[in-house]
Amino acid sequence: xxxxxxxxxxxxxxxxxxxxxxxxxxxxxxxxxxxxxxxxxxxxxxxxxxxxx
Numbered sequence: 001x002x003x004x005x006x007x008x009x010x011x012x013x014x015x016x017x018x019x020x021x022x023x024x025x026x027x028x029x030x031x032x033x034x035x036x037x038x039x040x041x042x043x044x045x046x047x048x049x050x051x052x053x
Contacts, residue, residue, distance in 0.1 A: 031044055
């Protein structure tokens with residue numbers, strides 16, 4: 001047994017609460033540029049192989 005007298009209960013190893021960054025609008029790729037080199041695309045979306053049954 002370990003003596004835990006005086007030790008506060010914890011639910012996490014480090015004391016960080018709601019560590020979120022501020023939402024900021026940044027420059028992004030235009031959809032057509034993002035899809036330009038895609039091997040397969042449909043209706044403005046990437047087409048990928050089915051992975052799960």
